[in-house]
Amino acid sequence: MRKPRFLGGVWLVVLFLGLTPWAAAQTMELTLWRIPTANSLPYGIALAPDGKVYFTEFSANKLGQLDPGTNEIRERAVGAGPGGLFLDEKGGLFLALAQDNAIQFLLFTGGTASWPLPTAGAWPEVLVPGSGPGQVNLWLNERQGRKIARFSPSAIFLTLPLILTPPNSVAPEKSAVEPVVRTVTPLRYPGNPLLPPPIVLVPVATSGPFTEWSSLASDRYVERVAAAPDGRVWFTQGEASLCRLDPGTNTVLYYSLPTGSAALAVAVEAKGQVWFSDTGHAALGRLDPDTGDVVLWPIPGGQEPFALAFTPAGEIWFTDREADLLGLFRPETGEFLLYPVPLGSHPLFLVVGQDGAVWFTAERGNFVARLAGSQLGSPQGPFAPESFVVTGYAVSQSGNKAELTIAYTYDGTAGVPIWLTVEVLREGQVLPGFSALPAAIEAAGSGKVNLLLTYQGIGSQTSDTLRILVLLAPEGPGTVVKEIAFRATWIP
Numbered sequence: 182m183r184k185p186r187f188l189g190g191v192w193l194v195v196l197f198l199g200l201t202p203w204a205a206a207q208t209m210e211l212t213l214w215r216i217p218t219a220n221s222l223p224y225g226i227a228l229a230p231d232g233k234v235y236f237t238e239f240s241a242n243k244l245g246q247l248d249p250g251t252n253e254i255r256e257r258a259v260g261a262g263p264g265g266l267f268l269d270e271k272g273g274l275f276l277a278l279a280q281d282n283a284i285q286f287l288l289f290t291g292g293t294a295s296w297p298l299p300t301a302g303a304w305p306e307v308l309v310p311g312s313g314p315g316q317v318n319l320w321l322n323e324r325q326g327r328k329i330a331r332f333s334p335s336a337i338f339l340t341l342p343l344i345l346t347p348p349n350s351v352a353p354e355k356s357a358v359e360p361v362v363r364t365v366t367p368l369r370y371p372g373n374p375l376l377p378p379p380i381v382l383v384p385v386a387t388s389g390p391f392t393e394w395s396s397l398a399s400d401r402y403v404e405r406v407a408a409a410p411d412g413r414v415w416f417t418q419g420e421a422s423l424c425r426l427d428p429g430t431n432t433v434l435y436y437s438l439p440t441g442s443a444a445l446a447v448a449v450e451a452k453g454q455v456w457f458s459d460t461g462h463a464a465l466g467r468l469d470p471d472t473g474d475v476v477l478w479p480i481p482g483g484q485e486p487f488a489l490a491f492t493p494a495g496e497i498w499f500t501d502r503e504a505d506l507l508g509l510f511r512p513e514t515g516e517f518l519l520y521p522v523p524l525g526s527h528p529l530f531l532v533v534g535q536d537g538a539v540w541f542t543a544e545r546g547n548f549v550a551r552l553a554g555s556q557l558g559s560p561q562g563p564f565a566p567e568s569f570v571v572t573g574y575a576v577s578q579s580g581n582k583a584e585l586t587i588a589y590t591y592d593g594t595a596g597v598p599i600w601l602t603v604e605v606l607r608e609g610q611v612l613p614g615f616s617a618l619p620a621a622i623e624a625a626g627s628g629k630v631n632l633l634l635t636y637q638g639i640g641s642q643t644s645d646t647l648r649i650l651v652l653l654a655p656e657g658p659g660t661v662v663k664e665i666a667f668r669a670t671w672i673p
Contacts (some may be wrong), residue, residue, distance in 0.1 A: 208357050208358065208359045209357070209520060209552050209553065210355055210553055210554050211356050211357075211520070211551070212354070212355050212551045212553075212623070213353065213354040213523075213543075213550045214252070214353055214354075214548055214549050215351055215547060216245060216256075216547050216549065217254055217256065217349040217351070218238060218243060218256060220240060220547060221238035221243065221245075222239040222240040222545075223238055223239070223542035223543065223544065223547065223549060224236070224237045224529055224542055225264055225265050225266030225276075225277075225530055226530050226549065227267065227268040227274075227532065228532055228534055228540060229268060229626075231626045232248070232624050232625060232626020232627055233246055233247065233248050234540055234549060235247075235289070236266070237259075237264060237265075237266050237276060238263065239262055241256075242258060242261050242262070242263065243257065244257055244263060244289070245549070247351075248628070249551070249624050249628070250624070250627065251348075252350060252351055252352065252353055253348035253349065253350055253351065254349045254351050255289075255348050256346060256349075257346045259276055259278070259285060260276070260278040260283060260285050261278055261280035262279035263285075264279050264305070264306050265305065265308040265321065267308040267309070269317065272288065273287070274286070274288070275308055277305040277306055277321055278295075278305070279304045281297075282300075282304070283296060283305075284332050287339075288339075290343060290344050290346075291339070291342065291343065291344060292340040292341050293339055294339040296332070296390055298323065299386070299388040299389070299391055300323055300328060302325055302326065303323035303325060303328065303330075304323065304325035304326065305321050305322070305324070306321070306322050306405075307405055307406065308321050309407060310408065311331070311412070311414065312412050313331050313333040313428075315332070315334050315390060316333075316336055317332070318333050319331070320406045320408050320414055322404065322416060323403060324403055324404065326393075326403075327396045327399055327401070327403055328393045328395050328403060329403060329414060330392065330394070331391070331428065333390050335390070358552065361482075361518075361521075362516060362517065363481040363516070364514060364517070365478050365515050365517065367476045367478050367515055368462075368476070368477040368479070369474070369475075369476050371473075371474055372473020374472050378436045378437070378473065379434070380433070380435075381432065381435070382430075382431060383397060383426075383432065392428075394426055394431065394433075396418065396433075398421040401419050401421045402418065403416055403417075404416070404417040404418060404419060405445060407447040407448050409425075409453065409455075410451055411453070412428070412429070413425050413426060413427050414428065415447050415455055417445055417446070417457060418444070419443045419444065419445070419460075420442070420443045422436055422437055422438065423435075423444050423455065423457060423468055434470075436468055436470070436473060438459075439462070439475060441461045441462060442459045442461045442462060443461035444457040444458070444460075444466070445486070445487065446486065446489045446499070447489075448489045448491060448497075450491070453471075454467055454468070454470075455468040455470060456489055456497060457489075458486035458489060458499060459486070460486060462477055463479060464477040464478055464479045464480055464483065464486070465477070465489075465499065466478075478512075478515060478517075480499075480501065480517060480519075481519065482504055482519065483506070484501060484502075484503035484504040485504070486499050486500070486508075487500045487501065487530075488500050488530045488531055490531050490533050490539075491533075492533055492537070495512065496511050498510075498531060498533055499531075500530070500541055501528070502527050502528060502529060502544070503527070505525065505526050505527065505528065506519050506521060506522065506528070507522055507528055507552055508520065522543065522550070523543075523546055525545050526543040526545060526548070527543060527544040527545040528541050528542070528546075528550075529541065529542045529544050534593075534624065534625070536553070536597045537553070537596075538551050538552065538553035538623075538624060539552045539553070551623070553598070553624075563595070564595045564599070564653055564660050565594060566651075566661070566662055568592045568593075569589060569590075569599075569651050570590045570591075571587060571589055571662060572588045572590055572627070573588035574649075574663075576665070576667060578634075578669050578671075580671075581635060581637070581671055581672060581673050582633065582634065582635050583633075583669070584633055585603060585633075585634060586629055586630075586631050587629065587631075588627070588628070589601075589627065589628060589629070589630070590627045591622060591628075593625025597623050597624060598621045598623045599621075599651055599652065599653060600619035600622065600653075600654070601619060601630050601649065602617050602618075602619040602620070602652060603632055603634055603647055603650070604647070604648040604650065605636075605646075605648075606645065606646040606647070607643060607644050607646070608645065612638075613638060614637050614639070614642065615634060615635070615636050615638070615671075617635070620632055634647075636672075636673060639673065640673070641670060641673070642670070642671040643668070643671070644667065644671065645666065646667060648661055649662055649664075649665070
């Protein structure tokens with residue numbers, strides 16, 4: 182969707198020479214799911230409570246659904262140029278259609294509704310939830326329209342046809358990714374509390390469910406928006422000021438940034454500090470709205486920091502589109518953990534799951550990916566049996582082998598990955614000679630796993646029960662979560 186600023190890959194290699202990576206314990210696992218439609222340009226991404234992952238395909242005019250439990254991707258057609266994506270609490274999906282110049286709502290297996298923007302050629306790009314007068318309130322940037330808009334429909338009407346899309350089985354590609362760690366010295370630019378930022382009354386207009394506020398920097402795109410806890414909305418315009426809209430008074434404050442800065446992504450902490458990605462300095466920045474102070478942390482090897490996401494601990498995950506990086510930044514120490522992704526992937530938007538895993542789209546790599554590992558999703562405490570529920574199972578046994586399919590729901594409280602295995606019993610005693618390779622569960626939510634159970638003992642054996650166990654390590658002890666009555670004769 183955007184013109185590259187630099188050639189990817191070259192600077193990354195040069196600047197990383199001589200840096201000391203973390204110990205092997207910090208190695209992450211990167212899992213890629215290739216999208217069945219070629220050159221689809223995946224863009225927005227959202228996680229559902231059931232563990233499914235939704236993503237937009239900008240050039241394919243499709244919406245994708247990945248089930249990481251079954252490694253299946255489903256795709257359905259949507260309007261032209263889907264970019265920003267928001268998933269509501271009931272499973273409804275809102276899309277920003279850049280080329281159709283509209284907002285679309287749909288259920289993945291049902292009907293749709295659509296609302297055209299009042300401004301022609303506005304190019305809506307991202308959607309963020311916020312407050313407002315409607316049944317739904319989403320803020321968006323009209324990138325080419327040079328406006329900030331609020332979408333607030335009082336009601337949503339749509340037909341409900343059943344739309345079923347065939348699944349495509351996708352083999353996940355896994356690799357270990359070792360980070361490069363670098364601590365940087367921040368660059369500080371003091372503000373002047375005695376000289377408040379300029380404030381301007383901006384034009385506003387309401388048409389149907391849209392209210393639009395015009396930007397006064399008519400020569401700059403409105404790049405991103407972020408809703409603050411106080412109800413105000415921050416937006417970026419590249420090399421122009423970092424701006425705060427007060428929708429109650431229709432005024433905008435213009436905060437100056439350091440010379441050479443070009444703000445792209447923007448996010449607001451609960452305490453009101455404003456973070457932004459600075460593509461001009463290839464840095465992460467923080468603005469204190471009370472003082473005007475700006476701090477920049479240059480990203481080692483950075484080129485185009487593209488999107489930001491907070492962790493519960495106040496750390497920041499980010500993507501660097503041109504440098505093919507996924508990074509974690511720790512503001513208290515100034516430490517960057519930099520995870521390379523395949524060259525030419527161009528990672529774009531990202532989201533942090535409840536289990537700590539990071540999901541992102543890769544524009545040119547044409548995949549959806551997850552980064553998870555020891556410090557992201559490791560078990561946080563003892564496993565509680567009630568956190569894992571077996572919702573269904575199927576067993577097929579012949580001779581010395583049995584195939585099990587186990588459906589489950591897991592709330593993620595013990596972290597991920599966890600592993601599932603099975604024991605064979607007779608009259609309450611575990612029988613020797615049986616083995617089953619544990620199956621990894623790498624995300625909270627609902628899913629299915631397959632287990633192959635093999636009897637390698639001497640002579641025939643009879644059983645009356647199968648016992649399903651959850652392990653916190655592949656070789657570790659297990660916790661029983663389900664016993665299944667299963668009478669069988671096993672023949673080696």
